Amino acid sequence: MTRLEVENLWVKFPTRNGIFDAVRGVSFSLGEERLGIVGESGSGKSMTGRAILRLIRKPGEVTANHISLDGEDLLQLSEREMRRIRGQRISMIMQDPKFSLNPVMTVGEQMLESYAQQAKGTRQQAKDKVLEMLEAVAIRDPLRVINAYPHELSGGMGQRIMIAMMLIPDPDILIADEPTSALDVSVQTQVLNILDKLVRDRGMGLIFISHDLNLVSAFCDRVLIMYSGRIVEACAADKLHEATHPYTQGLLKSLPRLDAPQERLQVLDRDPAWAKADSVSGIR
């Protein structure tokens, strides 16, 4: 079942040298699945995620045929209605929890505040919900964490708290922008397991934005590969290693591998034609 459908999405920034198109004619759909968007820096993957929530700062501009969430076109909504969508229906997790949590408020206060914005309930209800969420992201002693300030927590803990905060309103869709790239590998596994469980248990749609091909291939159901603002390839995640586009292949081959040592790493030869070709549709 399709929850979110994006058709012909463009993100443009006017610059001194003309108009820069950060995202160019991207279309895709999202059901109750884990959809990966991979690409290198500047490929437009983060812009795509932000554009869905209309979080592109001026003078940037978002246009699309439609961005529909369960049939409702997000582009037609007022800013006020959009705020409701952002809080309750679609949530977003950023790369580094250090910059997303308020340093002078305890974790508990911040979580209670975000609950208060979403729902009306007694303080006790709010507290229960917060504790429930912290347990859902596998935080062992939530009572201690509630009274801690962000700087007292490790990066992995901070990221799990961000996830917990984003989950309080029970969103239908979660957009995770490089949620684990600031974390160590062992903590990364924990965070991914939590996201994985949430998608399965709550029937959420997940857009997982990352630069790590192997990670996306192992974690997601479907993958879109972006290059200079467009989708060059869309495939099933477990078939990523059989991908046909030379860009995808080039990226995969440029990675050093522990199990298969090479004298020299393959270097990606960028074909200018890749940037000019039309975007591949990611609609299923």
Place this chain on the structure above:
Amino acid sequence: MSGIIIDKLNVWFDTPEARVNAVKNVNLRVEKGQSVGLVGESGSGKSTILRALTGLIPTWSGSMEVADEKLGRKRSHRFYKKVQMVFQDPYASLHPRHSVDQVLSETLRLHGFSDIDQRISKLLSDVGLGPAFRFRYPHQLSGGQRQRVAIARALAPEPEILLLDEPTSALDVSVQAEILNLLVDLRLEHGLTYLMVSHDLAVIGHMCEYIAVMQLGEIVEIMPVKEMRELRPTHPYSRHLLESSLGYKSEDNSVQ
């Protein structure tokens, strides 16, 4: 002649609350011409060792010897001609107001070279940048190009030893491949000794002959890369690192 000999090194930071021991009792030997990697998670003290070696952190005890020179509190000018470092983040390691030309010519002048123009062109071509890049400012360069400039700066005094502090972790994978290839070539060409820090086992596996695994400020295991490749590290933490670096596996296998 030896490269780097580190004996019973302790490094600490004094904070108002307490003393933090970042590196504890580390012994490490890098022979001349070898390439050794330090791996570990953030906070394991791997970068701290490099910074103590270069004299950027003064609070240490133990003994360090680099290219037959015993290191004290202060580093001699001779030391900086022999040992150079490439930093992790090329966006932070270049002065935002200095052009490539300024960066390289200042470095060369500090080391007492006189044929600066020729050396700059040679350095730029060594790191795979054309002469067109000479007068650009950092904001006119991509991440990979910046890192090449940083490598050129490190090569300027013609050092014997390069300390590499996660030189590719801020770069895209395709750019990482280019920079790693460049580092491999430069090592062959100039007969360099590398001590490289990374959190990425595959990168260390590609670049180095020996791996030292660090955890909480200590080296828990040193082994040839071959052993790591054949998946036979002995220390449990090395095993754990190896397994997590082999890729994500869902806890719940029934879904996969």
Place this chain on the structure above:
Amino acid sequence: MSIFSTPHENHSSWRRWLLTDTPTSRNHARVASFYQGWLSFKSNPMAMFGLLILVFLAFVAIFAPILAPHDPFTQDLSNRLAPLASEGHFLGTDSLGRDILSRLIYGARITLYIVLLVALIAPVAGLFVGTVAGYTGGWVDAILMRITDIFLAFPRLVLALAFVAALGAGIENAVIAISLTAWPPYARIARAETLTIRNSDYISAVKLQGAGPLRIIMRHIWPLCISSLIVRVTLDMAGIILAAAGLGFLGLGAQPPSPEWGAMISEGRKFILDHWWVATIPGLAIFMVSLAFNLLGDGLRDVLDPKDSGS
């Protein structure tokens, strides 16, 4: 670049040369980055307005002998306190019958002189103290910053008054007094910037080339502090002009018959009820120039702020 869909293809070639991302020589790089700064400054109309006023002020000061209709010192007691737009005296005359317009024009020289001198002394002193304190740290930092605090603790005009009283009245002494009271804020700013810069990787990198502290401070830290100081100086200019005018008003700055604007207000004060323009015209001039410097500073902040210079 292929990913730019350029709407206007008719860039002239020099413009393209200036906007290049691939400069070909040292001077080309410098000119190109200057031009790009100018473009973003130009897009701020208020800042351009400020700049225009200041260019006009400089023009007036330079060509004062040509522009002024009368000698600023010639008295004409038969034509005292002539009103605005009276014959031969567009802005009227003061209590000694001197042409106000001419005095205003010559006064621009004094104002510019004061402003430039203070702008040369105070920020340089502040930059030096602040960066040395910030980079060295330890007891040097403690001593320099306590001295700074002592200067900061006094109200500016009161301190300047004390200095002038000790040094004697006059424009040069007023400038020295104002500079002595103006440097501490610059020292604070420079120190704060230095503290963040000194731990950055690019400073570590030059240390590894064997560079000494003096070279690091002068070559690597100063260029980064200077832009925020320039902004701060332009924002402070208004205050400096007012302080100079204040000293002039109190009779401790420029001495009569010098046409300094503050002194002119002071003279006109006696007639403010019946002959308001005598004091008001120089007041308006001070107001316009102060405003111009403020607008300019605002615009420069947008251009020079190191935080945006990367984009």
